[in-house]
Amino acid sequence: MFAKILTDLRKSQTSLTQNDMAKILGVAKTTYSSYEQGKRMPDMEIQKKIADYYGVSLDYLHGIKDQEERKYYSLNEKDEKDIQKELEEMMNGLTNDTSLAYMKNGESELSEEDAALLRASMEQTLRLSKELAKKKFTPKKYRNTKE
Known part of the structure; x- marks a missing residue:
């Protein structure tokens, strides 16, 4: 679930590549790729960076919430x-x-x-x-x- 949500979030930003996200998070591209493939789970610090970057909660990243609450200032x-x-x-x-x-x-x-x-x-x-x-x-x- 985490891997699919992570991939969907990255692909929602059209120009963002796995390599870009790896640099933003300070990890190797292969490490980030393994997160999206579900082979590895990032530590809590990296998960927080991911959630902050995309503006979502950790619950959303882990599939606990089906849909993130849209705030009035969310982009349409x-x-x-x-x-x-x-x-x-x-x-x-x-x-x-x-x-x-x-x-x-x-x-x-x-x-x-x-x-x-x-x-x-x-x-x-x-x-x-x-x-x-x-x-x-x-x-x-x-x-x-x-x-």
Whole structure:
């Protein structure tokens, strides 16, 4: 159950790879892959990092709760589309000739791996900023919690 939920969560973020998650968690790619295959179970510290990263509870990760409670500031389908559109525009802005040149040591272009990490980081930042904006600007009468 844990392995399937972990895989589904990662795949829900279109540009996130197993390699990206391994780096985020500070484990080897093979270790992370074994989590998704159900061959290994991460220790509690790693499980907490995973839950925090995806914004879910440990109960949800372990399949104890069938469905995570949606908070009023949770991202909806339109938000996800907006994030992907903005992310594509940002990534295109890094590569076109009129953009600011992102160079490594002033010599070579950004490697594919570094570009993937930058993309994942920007996507997470966009998600967080959208959620924070919803928390701040949603009128109290539309909030479904006492937060």
